Ligand SMILES: Nc1ncnc2c1ncn2[C@@H]1O[C@H](COP(=O)(O)OP(=O)(O)O)[C@@H](O)[C@H]1O
């Protein structure tokens with residue numbers, strides 16, 4: 001049932017993944033699944049598991065692999081009948097997550113690597129923090145998330161580059177210019 005995992009987006013926090021996903025959904029109608037959004041929904045439910053997740057996210061750390069993967073899989077199954085394809089946002093964040101995803105779910109057709117400078121990501125997140133209400137959009141946690149990004153997530157790109165499905169996109173550009181490049185990458189899939 002998961003033969004249409006159209007794209008996955010990775011890059012550091014604040015690079016603009018969520019922003020581009022919104023535009024992709026509006027144009028292509030894919031099912032957008034953000035690992036961060038799924039986790040925040042669990043936190044908002046007030047469950048015991050949500051409390052544990054909240055503590056991890058507030059520290060800027062990664063939650064356990066099985067938790068995220070189960071949530072994504074469940075959400076994919078729930079939409080399997082109506083989905084025109086899936087857009088996975090914020091996953092994989094480490095090579096192991098990519099390997100497990102392929103074992104349990106399938107291989108993505110495209111990996112969009114939304115690239116921005118560390119300085120840019122910090123600036124955007126600090127600004128987002130003024131209104132987002134997110135417990136992890138503060139300078140201390142942002143720094144930890146960026147460090148972890150370079151250590152754990154960047155190797156994911158090299159892992160997928162071997163299969164030539166990575167499209168690197170400069171997200172220093174204005175939102176619409178970034179999206180024009182994203183559109184081209186998706187249209188080439190067809
Ligand atoms: N290309 C861009 N140029 C300027 N600001 C951007 C751009 N893309 C995103 N932003 C802003 O940066 C912040 C983080 O973007 P977001 O999409 O939430 O990133 P992510 O999901 O990767 O953490 C948001 O406030 C967003 O409005």
Ligand SMILES: Nc1ncnc2c1ncn2[C@H]1C[C@H](O)[C@@H](COP(=O)(O)OP(=O)(O)O)O1
Pocket residue numbers: 012013014017018034035036037039057060061062063064065068089090091092093097136145
């Ligand atoms: N695939 C994943 N594995 C482990 N933890 C994850 C995860 N995706 C999200 N999280 C946790 C740790 C992240 O710092 C936090 C916020 O994720 P996010 O909303 O995707 O951030 P952003 O959109 O700013 O990049 O949730």
Ligand SMILES: [Mg+2]
Pocket residue numbers: 017018034036090
């Ligand atoms: Mg996001």
